[in-house]
Amino acid sequence: MNTVPTVADAKRAFLQAFAKPIESVYRRVVDELLVELHLLRVNQNFRHDEVFALGVVTVFDRFMAGYRHEGDREQIFAALCQALTFDREHLQRDAAALRDWATHQPESVRALLTKGEGGEDQVPLARQALGNPQFKYSRAFAIGVYTLLEIIQAPELAETEPRKQLLAQVGEAWNQGDRLNRDLDLYLSNLEKVAQARQMMVDLVEAERKKREKKTAEGAAVETPVETQPETPAAP
Numbered sequence: 001m002n003t004v005p006t007v008a009d010a011k012r013a014f015l016q017a018f019a020k021p022i023e024s025v026y027r028r029v030v031d032e033l034l035v036e037l038h039l040l041r042v043n044q045n046f047r048h049d050e051v052f053a054l055g056v057v058t059v060f061d062r063f064m065a066g067y068r069h070e071g072d073r074e075q076i077f078a079a080l081c082q083a084l085t086f087d088r089e090h091l092q093r094d095a096a097a098l099r100d101w102a103t104h105q106p107e108s109v110r111a112l113l114t115k116g117e118g119g120e121d122q123v124p125l126a127r128q129a130l131g132n133p134q135f136k137y138s139r140a141f142a143i144g145v146y147t148l149l150e151i152i153q154a155p156e157l158a159e160t161e162p163r164k165q166l167l168a169q170v171g172e173a174w175n176q177g178d179r180l181n182r183d184l185d186l187y188l189s190n191l192e193k194v195a196q197a198r199q200m201m202v203d204l205v206e207a208e209r210k211k212r213e214k215k216t217a218e219g220a221a222v223e224t225p226v227e228t229q230p231e232t233p234a235a236p
Contacts, residue, residue: 010038010083017079020072025197029063034080036139041084045136048086049125053094055144056086062191066198098123098144099151106152113145114166116173129174137176142183145170 014034022030037056040046060077067073081088101122102109112119116130129135149157149166156162164181171180 004042005038007035007038010034014079014083017082018072018076022076023067025194026064026067029194030076030080033060033063034083037080037084037086040136040138040140041086043136045134046138047125047128047136048090049128049141050094050098050123051126051144051148052138052141053091053144054098054147055138055140055142056091057095058147059140059143059187063194066202098148102148102151109148109152110154113148113170114173131175133175135175137179139183139187142176142180143187145174145180146184146187 011031011034060080064073064076067076078088080086081091105122108118108122111117112123116127119127129137129141146167149170154166156166167180167184168178171177174180
């Protein structure tokens with residue numbers, strides 16, 4: 001009898017694949033990403049597509065930026081994929097191909113996102129979402145969409161209201177209503193919070209370094225004897 005793996009199963013699998021402690025600023029990020037993607041993965045309507053792949057890779061790279069041990073960061077992503085039974089190379093390959101297409105064909109990307117037109121050869125899996133009531137929407141998909149808009153440098157992203165109007169247009173084209181706006185507002189807000197927390201940690205580390213240096217310098221000054229100058233003999 002087949003059983004659907006639980007969140008606890010996914011967490012256990014992740015810890016088996018990556019047993020090292022995760023830096024405090026990033027621990028919650030990894031945990032929430034693991035839980036959210038697991039719940040999506042076990043949904044019977046979930047299907048991998050190219051935009052989803054770009055979203056997963058982007059959200060991990062953005063939220064884990066600044067992780068002090070680059071090798072560990074890659075291992076964490078590999079452990080996430082293993083725990084979720086995602087093909088890591090497949091995700092990264094689809095994300096890279098989509099980035100390349102968007103870089104060289106910005107008008108085609110915009111037509112795909114805002115009108116649902118084109119992209120048959122580049123995003124055949126993602127196009128299955130168009131007009132499909134069974135399509136399992138996810139925030140990773142929304143982040144993939146937003147990343148494409150960033151890559152083509154959509155001017156509307158620079159200001160709040162134009163951005164909301166553009167995303168509303170995309171949401172309508174892809175039958176997602178205003179969910180894109182809501183999810184991406186949360187995404188951008190969380191990115192800012194993580195960046196602030198990361199900067200706070202950098203500031204704390206720098207303050208501690210300066211404190212140690214000051215203490216070391218003061219200790220050295222106390223230990224170094226003051227040289228005395230020889231007395232000058234009185235003039236005859």
